[in-house]
Every structure is written in C-alpha cells, then in structure tokens.
Amino acid sequence: MSMRKFHSQLDYLKQGILMMGHQVETVIEEMMVAFQTFDLERMDSIIEGDVRINQLELDLHDQVTLLISKQQPVATDLRKLIVALKISGDLERVADLVVDIAKQSSRLKSDSLPDYKQQLIDMFQIAQSMIQQALVAYEKSDVLMAQKLALLDDKVDTMYGQFIRELFALPRESIEIDQVTQMAFVGRYLERIADYATNVSEWVVYEVNGKHFDLN
Numbered sequence: 001m002s003m004r005k006f007h008s009q010l011d012y013l014k015q016g017i018l019m020m021g022h023q024v025e026t027v028i029e030e031m032m033v034a035f036q037t038f039d040l041e042r043m044d045s046i047i048e049g050d051v052r053i054n055q056l057e058l059d060l061h062d063q064v065t066l067l068i069s070k071q072q073p074v075a076t077d078l079r080k081l082i083v084a085l086k087i088s089g090d091l092e093r094v095a096d097l098v099v100d101i102a103k104q105s106s107r108l109k110s111d112s113l114p115d116y117k118q119q120l121i122d123m124f125q126i127a128q129s130m131i132q133q134a135l136v137a138y139e140k141s142d143v144l145m146a147q148k149l150a151l152l153d154d155k156v157d158t159m160y161g162q163f164i165r166e167l168f169a170l171p172r173e174s175i176e177i178d179q180v181t182q183m184a185f186v187g188r189y190l191e192r193i194a195d196y197a198t199n200v201s202e203w204v205v206y207e208v209n210g211k212h213f214d215l216n
Helices: 003-037 040-071 075-105 114-140 143-167 177-209
Strands: none
Touching: 003 040, 003 075, 003 114, 040 075, 075 177, 114 143, 114 177, 143 177
16 A cells, blocks of 8 residues: 555544544434433434444554554554544444444433433533534644643533532432432532543544653
8 A cells, every 4th residue: 555545544434433423423412402301212222223333442443453454553653543443433332432422311201300400411511512522622632622632621510510519418317319319420420521521632642753652
C-alpha cells in the first residue's frame, strides 16, 4: 500500500470514528428527551438500537487491524491507529451506559422526585456537551480543547456527589427506596459518561503529543 493511500485510509478511519461519535451523541440526546418526558417507547428503541453502535465499533476495529497488518506503521501513524481503537471502545461504552440509563429510567415513576430528576437532566446536558466537545477536539487535533474538558468532568463529579448526598438524606418515610435507588444508578451512569468523554480527550492529547495525561 502506498503512503498516500495509507494516509487516505487513516482519514477515512477518522471519519468513521466521528460518525460513530455523532450516533452516540444522538443516542444521549434521545435518552435525555425520553427521561424528561418518561417516554418508554423511546427508551425501548434506544435499548434495541444499541446493536448498531456495537457493530460500528467492531467494523472500526477490523479496519485498524487490517491497516496495521498491511502497513506496519510506526510513530505518529501508529498512535493514530491506537487512538482510533481506544476512542471507538470508549464511545461504545458510553452507548452501553445510555442503555443502562434507559433500563433504570423505565423503572421510575413519571412523578417521582421531580427536583432530583431536574438535577439529573442538568448532568445529562453537561455529559452530552462533553462528548460533543471531545469529538471536536479529536476532529481538529485540538489539545487545548481536550484539556479544558477536565474542568467539566470536575463539575459533573461535584454535581453527582451533591446529588447522592441529598438523595440519600431524604427521610425514608417520605420516599420509595426503589425509586431513590434507580435515580442513584442513573446519576452514576451519567458520571461515568463524563469520565469516558474525558478519556477521549486524553487520547487526543496522546495522539498529538505522544504523551499520556490523566485529565480525570
């Protein structure tokens, strides 16, 4: 394979990662709407549609494996292939977490703890924004944008900690324990999505600089 063709394949691979990322963004948006409106049909659709994102990850991994076996790249090009593997894996895990949120949310009652649901929606919005910004940073190889996501991750961690403290401080006689438990799981999954967005940012820094930075 000529170097020109190889680099064309690298560009094609990156576009595949970005396409997968945009699908994950859409799923997060769909889940946020479903959560706000208690749309059980939309939640079921999210759960059933996860297989498409799983397949995208497998296809991307196959592309990377083929490029490595044919070209045996070194240095910068090898980093790009490693990063493609890692980011596609992180995006697939985000999609899995959205499915977990759908499953937990379907067990909630439409009128349960509305103030705490709003806190979760606020976390949803930040987590979605983090995924979006991480993908832009990857597309543009923007290290500064990637590093800034650490601040948003800290914000989500703080929101999640406060949410859990308030949730479990509620008097037991005034709540249904199963509802509190489901909401706690949703909060945890959103916090993990923010972590994975930060992971993507760390891979952007690695791709550009060849150095590992812990932004969490």
